Amino acid sequence: MMIHVAAGAIIRDGSIFIALRSSEKHQGGLWEFPGGKCEMYELPDAALIRELKEEVGIDVISLQSVFSVDHDYGDKKVCLHFFVVDQFSGEPHGAEGQKVQWVSIKKLINYSFPKANEGFVAFLSGLYDLKE
Numbered sequence: 001m002m003i004h005v006a007a008g009a010i011i012r013d014g015s016i017f018i019a020l021r022s023s024e025k026h027q028g029g030l031w032e033f034p035g036g037k038c039e040m041y042e043l044p045d046a047a048l049i050r051e052l053k054e055e056v057g058i059d060v061i062s063l064q065s066v067f068s069v070d071h072d073y074g075d076k077k078v079c080l081h082f083f084v085v086d087q088f089s090g091e092p093h094g095a096e097g098q099k100v101q102w103v104s105i106k107k108l109i110n111y112s113f114p115k116a117n118e119g120f121v122a123f124l125s126g127l128y129d130l131k132e
């Protein structure tokens with residue numbers, strides 16, 4: 001069964017807010033873009049807005065859908081829906097006790113993400129190159 005997941009790159013002043021997946025979780029010990037599974041009949045943008053409130057304590061004001069990627073981890077098949085979140089209220093923090101960090105876009109490639117994130121990390125790094 002395919003699990004639909006919404007994940008967002010929260011961007012402010014050229015940096016992106018990322019969180020560390022706890023070791024007990026699927027793909028634990030790797031960095032992630034905050035987000036989570038879509039509930040039944042819930043669209044990805046609505047799932048992301050809900051998850052970002054729960055996990056990082058922000059209210060999304062503006063988000064853009066970037067692309068979706070299917071990935072088979074072997075133990076789990078996911079369809080990841082990636083977004084950029086460029087306007088929000090509240091200060092992002094680890095509302096569930098997770099370790100979090102702001103990382104400048106040019107340094108994003110130095111962090112280890114789950115395999116399914118490769119294309120999105122490349123896309124975000126490209127945004128940085130555009131500004132050069």
Ligand SMILES: Nc1nc2c([nH]c(=O)n2[C@@H]2O[C@H](COP(=O)(O)OP(=O)(O)OP(=O)(O)O)[C@@H](O)[C@H]2O)c(=O)[nH]1
Nearest residue numbers: 005007026027032033034035036037076078114116117
């Ligand atoms: N949130 C998030 N999940 C990702 C990313 N990349 C990626 O492969 N995933 C995968 O997407 C799946 C669902 O994400 P999740 O664990 O955040 O789901 P959730 O918040 O609903 O968590 P829960 O199961 O603890 O309730 C996991 O299998 C996870 O490994 C990412 O960048 N962000």
Ligand SMILES: [Mg+2]
Nearest residue numbers: 034035036037
């Ligand atoms: Mg989550």
